[in-house]
Amino acid sequence: MLKPICLLLTGLLAAGNLFAQTEPDKSPVAKDAAKPPTVRDPAKPSTEQSPPPATGQSPAAANTSADPSAKPQVDKNPPPLDPQNMDTSVKPEDDFYLYANGGWIKRNPVPPEFSRWGSFNELAEKNNDALKEIAEKAAAATPKDAKKSKTEKAPSADLQMVGDFYASGMNEAAIEAAKAKPLEEEFKRIDAMKNPKDVLKQVAHMHLMGMRPFFLFTSGQDDKNSTMVIGQAYQGGLGLPDRDYYTKEDEASKKIRDQYVEHVTKMLTLAGDPAAQAAEKAKKIMELETALAKASRIRTELRDPQKNYNKMKQAELQALMPDFSWADYFKEIKLANPGDINVGQPDFFKAAGELFKSAPLDDWKAYLRWHLVRTMAPTLSTDFVNENFRFYEAVLRGTKQIKPRWKRVIAEIDDVLGESIGKLYVAEHFPPEAKARALAMVNNVKEAVSDRIKSLEWMDEPTKQEAMKKLAAFTVKIGYPDKWRDYSQLKIDRESYAKNVMRGNIFESARQLKKIGKPVDRGEWGLSTPTVNAYYNPNMNEIVFPAGIMQPPFFDMKADDAVNYGGMGAVIAHEISHGFDDQGRQFDAAGNLRDWWSPESAKAYTDRSKAIVAQYAAYEPLPGTKINGELTQGENIADIGGLKLAYTAMQKALAKNPQAAQQKIDGLTPDQRFFLGWAQIWRNNQREEDLRLRLNTDPHSPGRFRTLGPVSNMEEFAKAFNIPATSPMLRPPDQRINVW
């Protein structure tokens, strides 16, 4: 299945191995994530955010640094709830988000190298520093010349790979001197194409290199037989963040299209084409991608797992594309027994087949050349890196300045060698006590969910029994994998950064394709260990929390339970709630797409989820641009359910500790600290371009509304802060939603 795994937030540093191709695209820097599960995208996109008071202009979006020399400032050891981060001149009943975060928002403009800046980024920066230290040490420990080092003790394989990768990435002189040389062989292959069969071969070859021209083919669990992995064919092949960018007729979209064509032209020029020829090619590339975009499903349609499940025989897939030989394609990607294939969007493949037949050879040459350059640009010389940054970061997200080289290299290492550098990371940065305390929190949250299901007023008994079965079957992964990935077949050396990245991508795509036709490996992780993120995977029915997020402000060993339950507890409950959101509820205890709902309970659920869609669709983060209630539905359900369930779980924890239940800290009750703990994980400032891009593509609501949406439905929040019934922070009792 290629529906996105439910992440806590879209994109951030190093959210490597998840999700879907229509995500916003490649930033040269952040491994912002979003892809079908277990698919690795060389292009990386987006993240979290916050915006404005109820209506009008965002104080957040406005707060962006103009000083290009400003460095992100991260307090190394903040208190669990820092009163300085609040703005007590704002009353909670007037604007709870600003009351909780106003001090922080004023003090923390978006640093020039970011498109938004929030608690996730602060923590990711801290992890980055730790990874830098590890990589530098590894680079120093690895002998520069293996021949000279016979007498030295051989470094561990992880140290060697991380050290050599880092050294190759930091060797600016070699990278500059090489220019586009690492791509020469590939350029030759493309230039030598003579007929459609060669185009097919080159597409397959680039797919093996981890690139995604034309369409996406990878592996994934069979939605209706979740124990097995099958081939997955999915729409793709675009260079802009979403199919809508190609089709919308508003002025802003048209302008971005012009800027994209200009960017493609520049990149092709850098790759050696004369300017006039490059401009001509760019136009053809735009036409070809527009044809693919028009045949692509929109984002909200991609959220429907039934609609995107179309398992078929190879012959049926072949019938969709008579002129594209799938037998040849499978031969080229070395897939001897493709078996049945899930074709996510049959109409897309039908249109792609027609395009394959009709588009001239020269257009394919231009298109494939572009996708090669685009994917590899961040690993080439500065002219490529900067032009790539200019379009994908500066134009699309408003980022002012590129991240320093070391951060970009660390992000690439995390992407290619996540479980190698992750192993070195947890050895130093993940205390076993953290895992034990987190597990206790998970158990309290699960108990809260169990109580809630049993007492649900709108669900009938048979459906409740199925829901309880599903809850009991949840797998929990915390910290790092039991069994680390084996990278012994991957060669990493100090010769060429680009070649290291290429070999890493080839290794990963082969690893994915090898799974086809085999039973699923339940031990595998979809995020690297140092990642500041979490996810629910419906096919595995599992919740996963990497070591990277198990730190303040999400989780703090020195914090009181109230703050931890408002942070990590709510994150845990959010992920569990995904198992019961509008997508997750369609999967059963075994991870199969199977309807286990009675028609009455399903209707009662849908009535509630529709009301959530309407609640969020009324929020207007940018003047004239509202939240897409359908696109963000699953995340909003998980936020609302998650906060409520975490609150119940906190009460369970406090019941065991009556003294703490009464104790005020900094004058704040445990209930108040719980809601402030929730608000503080969503604090952020954001550039307007980034906010706009996310409103188009991100399934998560902006941080401000992730804070305010759930609390507006909770009586417990009203009580904690004595919020009057007339407050805009609160919905009238008859409009509050109670799903989970």
Ligand SMILES: [Zn+2]
């Ligand atoms: Zn989520």
